[in-house]
Amino acid sequence: MLGEIETFLMNFSKISSLITKVLILRKRHEFSVTSWLRTIDRNALVGGLPKSLHLSGLAVDVILDKKEEVDVFKEACNSIGVYCYDEGDHLHLYERVNN
Numbered sequence: 001m002l003g004e005i006e007t008f009l010m011n012f013s014k015i016s017s018l019i020t021k022v023l024i025l026r027k028r029h030e031f032s033v034t035s036w037l038r039t040i041d042r043n044a045l046v047g048g049l050p051k052s053l054h055l056s057g058l059a060v061d062v063i064l065d066k067k068e069e070v071d072v073f074k075e076a077c078n079s080i081g082v083y084c085y086d087e088g089d090h091l092h093l094y095e096r097v098n099n
Contacts, residue, residue: 011056015058018058018094021081022093025073025080029072029073030065031062031065031073031091032062033062034062034090035054035090036059037054038055040055058094059093060092060093061090061091061092063090070091073091074086074091077093081095082095082096
């Protein structure tokens, strides 16, 4: 079992990787981040799952400035290892990780 410091460092590495990929996407696509790291209370308020990746900063919700670019944005996400799900009013992003 991982200790507290090892768990923190593992999550920090994953969060850093996701931040980097979001910044790469931002170079070519106009969007706003609407949700990233949530508290348990905020997660419940917005209807998030009890084990949401947002609770550990490993998921990001965004809205595109140009909704017609969703398919192009999804392709860009896929090309750098980021899952992108269209939730209707926002896109939910998280990094694909090989265990």
